[in-house]
Amino acid sequence: MPEFQRGFVWKATQVRDLAESLWLDFPVGSLLLWNSDTHQEERVARDGVTPALWIVDGQQRTTALAILFGRKPYWWGSADDWNKIQKRYDIRFDVAAKNESHFVVANAAIRKTKGDR
Secondary structure, eight states: OOTTSOOOOOOHHHHHHHHHHHHTTOOOOOOEEEEOSSOOOSSOOTTSOOOSEEEEEOHHHHHHHHHHHTOOOTTOOOHHHHHHHHHHTOEEEOTTOSSSOOEEEOOHHHHHOOSOO
16 A cells, blocks of 8 residues: 555445445446556565555555455554454345345444344
8 A cells, every 4th residue: 555545434334335336246446556666665565575566546445345355454554453443344244135235234233133144
């Protein structure tokens, strides 16, 4: 992630909407990547690999996908902050949904529900 990128600002409903769009096979836009072969950032990725491609456009979507898959991206700061984000952006798929939206942002009532649903 280049230094000029803003932090993650999407609301939980926007992450939910991205999941729904992907489920319904709607276009979600493209990513713009910067090939930095000639310019390397001073910062080293947490996994020890210096990235050759940097996200210029699509950082919000990319981070939202990381949240949905439960995988902390290397550009994210601390694990504690990531764990808080994971709890805050608790997106669930409702297999028994009667309306069009199958994805919901979990609330206290949903988290307390027992059983298969």
